[in-house]
Amino acid sequence: METYDALLASIAPASGETRTILDPATGQAVGDAPIHGVEDLDRAVAAAQAAQPAWAALGHDARSAALLKAADAVDRAAEELARLLSREQGKPLNGPNARFEVGACSAWLRATASIPMEPETVVDDGETHAEMHYRPIGVVGAIGPWNWPMMIAVWQLAPALRMGNAVVVKPSEYTPLSVLALVSILNQELPDGILSVVSGGREVGARLAEHPAIGKIMFTGSTATGKAIIRSSAGTVKRLTLELGGNDAGIVLPDADPKTIAEGLFWGAFINTGQTCAALKRLYVHDDIYDDVCEALTTVAAAMPMGVGLDEANVLGPLQNRQQFDIVARLVEAAKDSGARVLLGGNPDPDQPGFFYPTTLVADIDNGNPLVAEEQFGPALPIIRYRTVDEAVAMANALDVGLGASVWSADPAEARKVAARIEAGTVWINSHGGVHPMIPFGGVKQSGYGVEFGVDGLKSLGVPQVING
Structure with missing residues (x-):
């Protein structure tokens, strides 16, 4: 050694x-x-x-x-x-x-x-x-x-x-x-x-x-x-x-248990502080459980410590460079300016050294907002409300990228039916972003x-x- x-x-x-x-x-x-x-x-x-x-x-x-x-x-x-x-x-x-x-x-x-x-x-x-x-x-x-x-x-x-x-x-x-x-x-x-x-x-x-x-x-x-x-x-x-590049969508079906899936949703979106090509970057949640998912996800996210990487207590770090920090900050500001509701974060400390952007969850946001339509590649997740599965699938497929996606449901068979309709190289069921050395991985579209x-x-x-x- x-x-x-x-x-x-x-x-x-x-x-x-x-x-x-x-x-x-x-x-x-x-x-x-x-x-x-x-x-x-x-x-x-x-x-x-x-x-x-x-x-x-x-x-x-x-x-x-x-x-x-x-x-x-x-x-x-x-x-x-x-x-x-x-x-x-x-x-x-x-x-x-x-x-x-x-x-x-x-x-x-x-x-x-x-x-x-x-x-x-x-x-x-x-x-x-x-x-x-x-x-x-x-x-x-x-x-x-x-x-x-x-x-x-x-x-x-x-x-x-x-x-x-x-x-x-x-x-x-x-x-x-x-x-x-x-x-x-x-x-x-x-x-x-x-x-x-x-x-x-x-x-x-x-x-x-x-x-x-x-x-x-x-x-x-x-x-x-x-x-x-x-x-x-x-x-x-x-x-x-x-x-x-990717801008992965996740669709939460109305039968999902918000508390059961909250931690999986968090790590799907925030692994490596969101700096992952196949991270969950757009979350579509059915109207019936929308508020409950927002609450459960906020509870999990608020408990995850962010700081200097050599501190053994931390599990989230900074953005790697100033350019990426500025992109995330711009997109979150666009969401705030549009009237979207910030559930957590969105307020970086200008006096803190390093490129730390706080874990940020944004609700009640329009699907065309830049935070949704552009790949933010950082610790900010927009949560979009939908009313029918057809609507959710259409929004998930609307962009010109298709690396990964996920479907979250208590019924894996139903989730697989929805997954088959999503335009992405990989669609995970009740998880997001996991790769395996024996499972082929690649994207579609751009x-x-x-x-x-x-x-x-x-x-x-x-x-x-x-x-x-």
Whole structure:
């Protein structure tokens, strides 16, 4: 086990231009990140090209064994990684936050290593025998976000490596240290060159998307950036998996028990202080139980402590950056100006250090209000009243995104009927946002395309080849 200081030292730049990363909860310096440029990216891609054939030649069993060893390395450094993540991203150590995220990294590595991947016989009729195989793509570019920087990096790199590719990771400029540290730990158990990280700005991301030696881009982030990647990648006809913006709806049916579902609703909306693509961001509640759901949810939300992440008591943290704080503040002010009823929060303390926005619940709000129609990506949840299920489904489907959604009911069969009418890549019943390494995950409409996780996720990191004969 290495110390926190040793972990930081292992990723400290030896030379070149650097940028100091600040803790969003306190404003204190966390560490210095290198500022890599296009030349650094080109060198990393060249090294990946050179290392990839030998890695591919090892086969699935040997690559899976290496991923298992990498998972063990993450576990050995888990507490140090969690402390760095908490300081850089802002999320608390406890709750479904920093320690949870680091644990998910090792769990996903192990799950990805364990998925069987055999050739598929597609026709065998006595005259024709055809098998589907999946060959490595070559070099994969992974571009990650700042909200779950370590976990989403593993979601991208683990299946890419398992399928025999080399990977070049480009982390968010807001959270480079977490990803640099994670890759440093993983590389204790991986061959040289097959996994690298380039910590740069938009020009590095743009070069990655257009680089002729990159065969696929994995991207999680905003729809606007996803569209830019599509344009940049078109010249080389890259494969893409895009997990883009969402504005997930939840529908509470009239038979639901408000007190029973309140905690699930809270964590569906406020996990990672609302900074999650597949978080519950619009809650539609039937008129019969509307006031009771508002009351039960307010009671749960008011009891959840928010503060500096290294304080073991906290389960909610700050927004990660000023830009996101300003977006949330603008949207909540728009709701207040419209006459919506603030049940909790909505009043950030201007004298408090850090980007803390209080847990906010807003009731009696119109479905067209900006707080509902735009993705707030923070700790503010609008609660919209409806009178018929048809009305709720129409409102849920009205936007041009469709990552996730949920239906809440005492009758799971009825909930599944409603779920089938919702335009979203995943619809949860009586929960929201949970993912599983064996269950495919991806969006519809402008929430992106392609799926991650499970066998389908592995296939998306390979090139299909039919052997016929």
